[in-house]
Amino acid sequence: MTIREVARLAGVSPATVSRVLSGSNHPVREDTRRRVLEAAQRLAYYPNRLARSLLRRETAVVGLLVPDVSNPYYAAVLRGIEDVAHQHGLAVILCNTDRDPAKQRQYLRTLLEHRVDGVVAAGGTLTVEDLRMVDGRVPVVAVGRHPARVPSVRVDNVEAARQACRHLLELGHVRVGCLAGPASSLTARDRVRGYLAALREAGVQPDERWLVWSEFTAEGGYRAARELLERCPVSAVVASNDQMALGALRALWEEGLQVPEDVSVVGFDDTPAAAVSVPALTTVAVPTYEMGRRTLELLLAVRAGRRAANVVLPTELRVRESTAPPRKGHAAVADRAG
Amino acid sequence: MTIREVARLAGVSPATVSRVLSGSNHPVREDTRRRVLEAAQRLAYYPNRLARSLLRRETAVVGLLVPDVSNPYYAAVLRGIEDVAHQHGLAVILCNTDRDPAKQRQYLRTLLEHRVDGVVAAGGTLTVEDLRMVDGRVPVVAVGRHPARVPSVRVDNVEAARQACRHLLELGHVRVGCLAGPASSLTARDRVRGYLAALREAGVQPDERWLVWSEFTAEGGYRAARELLERCPVSAVVASNDQMALGALRALWEEGLQVPEDVSVVGFDDTPAAAVSVPALTTVAVPTYEMGRRTLELLLAVRAGRRAANVVLPTELRVRESTAPPRKGHAAVADRAG
DNA sequence: TTGTAAGCGTTATCAC
DNA sequence: GTGATAACGCTTACAA
Numbered sequence: 001m002t003i004r005e006v007a008r009l010a011g012v013s014p015a016t017v018s019r020v021l022s023g024s025n026h027p028v029r030e031d032t033r034r035r036v037l038e039a040a041q042r043l044a045y046y047p048n049r050l051a052r053s054l055l056r057r058e059t060a061v062v063g064l065l066v067p068d069v070s071n072p073y074y075a076a077v078l079r080g081i082e083d084v085a086h087q088h089g090l091a092v093i094l095c096n097t098d099r100d101p102a103k104q105r106q107y108l109r110t111l112l113e114h115r116v117d118g119v120v121a122a123g124g125t126l127t128v129e130d131l132r133m134v135d136g137r138v139p140v141v142a143v144g145r146h147p148a149r150v151p152s153v154r155v156d157n158v159e160a161a162r163q164a165c166r167h168l169l170e171l172g173h174v175r176v177g178c179l180a181g182p183a184s185s186l187t188a189r190d191r192v193r194g195y196l197a198a199l200r201e202a203g204v205q206p207d208e209r210w211l212v213w214s215e216f217t218a219e220g221g222y223r224a225a226r227e228l229l230e231r232c233p234v235s236a237v238v239a240s241n242d243q244m245a246l247g248a249l250r251a252l253w254e255e256g257l258q259v260p261e262d263v264s265v266v267g268f269d270d271t272p273a274a275a276v277s278v279p280a281l282t283t284v285a286v287p288t289y290e291m292g293r294r295t296l297e298l299l300l301a302v303r304a305g306r307r308a309a310n311v312v313l314p315t316e317l318r319v320r321e322s323t324a325p326p327r328k329g330h331a332a333v334a335d336r337a338g
Numbered sequence: 339m340t341i342r343e344v345a346r347l348a349g350v351s352p353a354t355v356s357r358v359l360s361g362s363n364h365p366v367r368e369d370t371r372r373r374v375l376e377a378a379q380r381l382a383y384y385p386n387r388l389a390r391s392l393l394r395r396e397t398a399v400v401g402l403l404v405p406d407v408s409n410p411y412y413a414a415v416l417r418g419i420e421d422v423a424h425q426h427g428l429a430v431i432l433c434n435t436d437r438d439p440a441k442q443r444q445y446l447r448t449l450l451e452h453r454v455d456g457v458v459a460a461g462g463t464l465t466v467e468d469l470r471m472v473d474g475r476v477p478v479v480a481v482g483r484h485p486a487r488v489p490s491v492r493v494d495n496v497e498a499a500r501q502a503c504r505h506l507l508e509l510g511h512v513r514v515g516c517l518a519g520p521a522s523s524l525t526a527r528d529r530v531r532g533y534l535a536a537l538r539e540a541g542v543q544p545d546e547r548w549l550v551w552s553e554f555t556a557e558g559g560y561r562a563a564r565e566l567l568e569r570c571p572v573s574a575v576v577a578s579n580d581q582m583a584l585g586a587l588r589a590l591w592e593e594g595l596q597v598p599e600d601v602s603v604v605g606f607d608d609t610p611a612a613a614v615s616v617p618a619l620t621t622v623a624v625p626t627y628e629m630g631r632r633t634l635e636l637l638l639a640v641r642a643g644r645r646a647a648n649v650v651l652p653t654e655l656r657v658r659e660s661t662a663p664p665r666k667g668h669a670a671v672a673d674r675a676g
Numbered sequence: 677t678t679g680t681a682a683g684c685g686t687t688a689t690c691a692c
Numbered sequence: 693g694t695g696a697t698a699a700c701g702c703t704t705a706c707a708a
Contacts, residue, residue: 002701013679018703026704029677044471046450050392051701054684059388061431061452070417070627072410079408082434091448093399094432096420110429112384114399133382218614243611250614273581273611276556276588289408340685351695356687365693389685392700 001045010039021047053115062299063093063111065104067123071216072271073241073288077122077143080292088300090117099125099184105133112137118299121146124186139302143295145186151302153295153311157187160284160315161194161238162201164266167282167317168236169202171325173264176204177234179224179244181216188216191240191268210234214244221247229255235326236264242271245281249322260324270318279321287313339383348377359385391453400637401431401449403442405461409554410609411579411626415460415481418630426638428455437463437522446471456637459484462524477640481633483524489640491633491649495525498622498653499532499576500539502604505620505655506574507540509663511602514542515572517562517582519554526554529578529606548572552582559585567593573664574602580609583619587660598662608656617659625651 007014012032019026020036053059062085066074078094085092093116095107108130111119119134122143131148134140142152168176178195181188192211199206209231214224221244228234229251239245245267249259257263259279267274270285294311302308345352350370357364358374391397400423404412416432423430431454433445446468449457457472460481469486472478480490506514516533519526530549537544547569552562559582566572567589577583583605587597595601597617605612608623632649640646
């Protein structure tokens with residue numbers, strides 16, 4: 001089923017069919033157009049984009065490199081990206097890198113071979129070397145903090161974490177723990193930096209035992225919280241995302257500690273689960289979906305040769321039920337967690 | 339940067355370059371091969387798959403139609419699909435249909451135009467009409483229950499829900515509510531059927547007030563649970579997925595009801611959050627990731643013309659902390675929820 | 677307003 | 693073992 005067969009059925013040349021079907025603005029007589037449309041319809045003809053792309057040197061496909069879609073954070077970003085892509089008639093190829101440099105290079109190679117019109121890198125895993133490989137062949141943009149110098153959309157995680165920690169400090173907490181994401185993640189590191197900054201600004205000397213590195217998962221948060229409780233007493237905890245916070249809630253509960261009475265907990269991202277947990281999580285809302293949308297808009301801008309300014313989206317602390325002032329004398333915490 | 343330039347630099351013909359680079363088994367002298375590889379390396383040459391695909395009539399791309407990636411269920415399935423695809427050198431184009439028939443048709447059209455080598459449909463949204471459109475142009479397989487007759491990978495949701503409900507019945511519950519997913523979802527309907535079947539098998543006449551239809555989200559579960567509590571007292575609830583169950587936990591807690599002492603709750607899917615919630619959710623584990631893997635393997639089989647038998651994967655009830663026998667006389671429940 | 681023909685970058689076929 | 697050449701299915705000068 002090719003353009004020639006449609007042309008034959010409609011009694012016109014392939015060129016005319018192309019002009020009708022490809023949305024060219026070349027003039028075509030109205031009834032010719034109708035005949036072509038009808039023929040295409042009858043034959044259930046779908047133009048071959050490979051042929052078109054080969055000629056036009058653009059594919060209307062973009063690639064997305066992401067550590068792992070099953071992480072709700074990236075799933076939300078992806079959704080934003082895909083929505084805007086779809087609006088603009090672009091298809092999205094998904095690549096799960098697992099933060100593995102070799103895997104990522106391999107994906108990048110494939111995307112290049114497919115001659116994608118753009119690449120979106122999420123999760124900060126794109127190296128300078130990767131970027132050299134891509135170099136001018138295809139526009140690249142990033143979501144979230146990134147080592148390589150490419151246009152990006154992100155939030156200020158340092159500031160956001162500082163805000164979260166300050167909330168705790170203002171409630172009167174002094175011994176504030178931090179359940180950090182993997183140190184390989186720039187986002188995780190930024191959130192730790194904000195946490196530490198808030199402490200220092202409040203004149204609190206951070207105790208290194210307060211900081212536990214772990215994974216961005218419920219299980220990771222659970223383990224980190226247990227580790228923290230073993231190390232030393234704290235009256236509050238800032239987790240690096242909501243799943244970790246939820247895991248921490250569980251660990252605290254297992255130790256017989258009440259949230260927020262014995263220990264306050266703040267999460268990050270404001271995923272749907274945060275609002276319905278018991279207690280509902282105080283958390284820093286990160287506009288993940290919107291970040292995805294803006295990222296693709298940025299890519300579109302770069303592709304069109306327009307000026308592409310980096311975008312920093314705002315975060316917002318949502319105070320719910322998991323934070324409160326510390327107990328008067330929180331000996332109880334010290335005792336249990338000791 | 340084309341194959342001719344590589345050929346020129348290596349001092350050979352394009353044909354030879356192709357033979358070296360495309361993994362053909364046509365013989366090439368060892369040192370010629372080396373020269374070609376070197377030239378390709380030096381020029382950072384990436385073969386153009388559009389040209390290759392046009393000729394070979396296969397693209398090494400598959401399309402995935404899914405209601406919404408930000409739903410963790412589909413994200414997990416997608417991850418399984420993408421992993422196997424990647425292992426076989428296939429790229430995956432992601433399409434979020436939002437269960438919108440028009441949107442889905444549009445995506446299907448795009449996939450057809452891109453000449454994908456296969457289509458995976460998830461979420462049971464593929465209509466018979468859609469299927470006719472695709473008809474023999476490209477293999478199609480499905481994950482989950484499906485109206486159209488295509489090879490599929492699924493679990494027996496009726497049986498799984500029956501198992502969940504029976505667990506409650508065996509604990510001694512009689513008034514068992516059901517928080518159902520959207521009636522537009524075949525999976526949701528199957529889970530309701532299993533729930534009803536278990537009741538009938540136990541000689542319990544289902545009260546229609548026990549069944550509340552809602553969304554597959556935490557918010558949906560929360561609302562459905564509130565609705566149920568307003569309607570009539572129940573001592574147990576089977577939710578149609580874990581997020582709904584989590585939302586129900588919250589609603590119950592707001593009413594001052596203890597889980598599992600006052601009301602037992604069972605979830606569905608066994609997402610990571612289920613294990614760390616308080617109380618930890620009793621739930622029916624659904625092998626989402628594995629379903630994704632098997633689905634792509636099925637597609638590969640169909641594509642290769644091999645026999646493609648439908649796959650039904652097992653589910654497993656995981657009893658944790660959210661279910662227990664009902665209170666002796668559960669007047670308390672009736673009172674509060676009345 | 678329509679048609680003819682060249683060519684996008686590969687690979688398969690055939691000759692050498 | 694290697695090279696010339698003809699497609700693959702479309703779009704776009706250019707000609708009519």
